[in-house]
Amino acid sequence: MKLALVERLLAAREEGRPACLVRFLRSGEVALVVAGELVVGPDLPDGVLDAIREAHRRDRSTTIETAAGPLFLQVFSQPLRLIVVGAVHIAQALVPMAALAGYAVTLVDPRRGFATAERFPNVTLVDAWPDEAMESLAPDLRTAVVTLTHDPKLDDPALDVALRSEAFYIGALGSKRTHAARLERLSALGHGPAALARIHGPAGLDIGAVSPAEIAIAILAQMTQVLRREG
Amino acid sequence: MSEAERLLREALAWKREGRKVAIATVVTTWGSSPRPVGSMLVVDETGRMAGSVSGGCIEGAVVKEAKAVMEGAPPRLLDFGVTNEQAWEVGLACGGKVQVWVESLS
Numbered sequence: 208m209k210l211a212l213v214e215r216l217l218a219a220r221e222e223g224r225p226a227c228l229v230r231f232l233r234s235g236e237v238a239l240v241v242a243g244e245l246v247v248g249p250d251l252p253d254g255v256l257d258a259i260r261e262a263h264r265r266d267r268s269t270t271i272e273t274a275a276g277p278l279f280l281q282v283f284s285q286p287l288r289l290i291v292v293g294a295v296h297i298a299q300a301l302v303p304m305a306a307l308a309g310y311a312v313t314l315v316d317p318r319r320g321f322a323t324a325e326r327f328p329n330v331t332l333v334d335a336w337p338d339e340a341m342e343s344l345a346p347d348l349r350t351a352v353v354t355l356t357h358d359p360k361l362d363d364p365a366l367d368v369a370l371r372s373e374a375f376y377i378g379a380l381g382s383k384r385t386h387a388a389r390l391e392r393l394s395a396l397g398h399g400p401a402a403l404a405r406i407h408g409p410a411g412l413d414i415g416a417v418s419p420a421e422i423a424i425a426i427l428a429q430m431t432q433v434l435r436r437e438g
Numbered sequence: 439m440s441e442a443e444r445l446l447r448e449a450l451a452w453k454r455e456g457r458k459v460a461i462a463t464v465v466t467t468w469g470s471s472p473r474p475v476g477s478m479l480v481v482d483e484t485g486r487m488a489g490s491v492s493g494g495c496i497e498g499a500v501v502k503e504a505k506a507v508m509e510g511a512p513p514r515l516l517d518f519g520v521t522n523e524q525a526w527e528v529g530l531a532c533g534g535k536v537q538v539w540v541e542s543l544s
Contacts, residue, residue: 208461208541208542208543208544209543209544210450210453210543210544213446213449213450213543214450216446217443217446217447217450220439220443230463230465230513230539230541232465232515232539235512235513235541237541267475268465268475268476269475270465270466270475270537279463279465279539281442281463281476282476283440283442283443
């Protein structure tokens, strides 16, 4: 492996971009893919970029069989992130639990007195309006988005941006009836059935959760299931 | 920064000091293996190591191959496991199997 290639890999990581080293185990050649684009090395066989994307999503390096023989994909992925909209009671349980599970958590709530450091220590707080906050946070395929406010004025703009992103998990709290109304509003914003099906609503696995902590467990369990098992 | 990034940084620093450097990476595992896919061991020509590709069971054999590639041998894929003929010598006590890719940094 060339020194210059390792330098480019590390530079990409410093810029916060996902990178993948591709080892051609038959020929000994090495390629570097940064943010889905081949930047150094031989042409990649068909399907390799898709496999890299999936490996990034799971943050799991892997060996795949291709027309050019076995390729080892070593991924240097983005950190897991969770964006929570609504500094409500359930957030007080979900935020620390998600942090324990390895997520860098950002809590968004523009309402005065909600997203305070006193109620939410050790988490990034954003008091901008959700659409603005979400645009600047730019969810990627290692990001989960969960809306908890029940207030369409806050939840809808966040979901609108989330649906236009690659976020691996989108969850919205609210009853089935609330969710049906929400889907109608989002549909009116131009989101089709396939996009709307990405929203887990009501958010969380159906484990009979009642208390805020239990609901947080249900949501985190569903995020984990989507991250680790699906796809 | 991930462990692999830290080790690549280390490898780069060693290389810039004028040392010969090889990198070993776990590319496949079966069963219970001590280190996950992507784990790295960086070696220089004096046998100095950073990182690991096992709990210490196969490091000796990997370092030997690492020295060969830093002297100009092509990159190699090494197989380790209880069914391997080397088992008595450098097998994995845990019963797992691993494949390790060894290449020079040049």
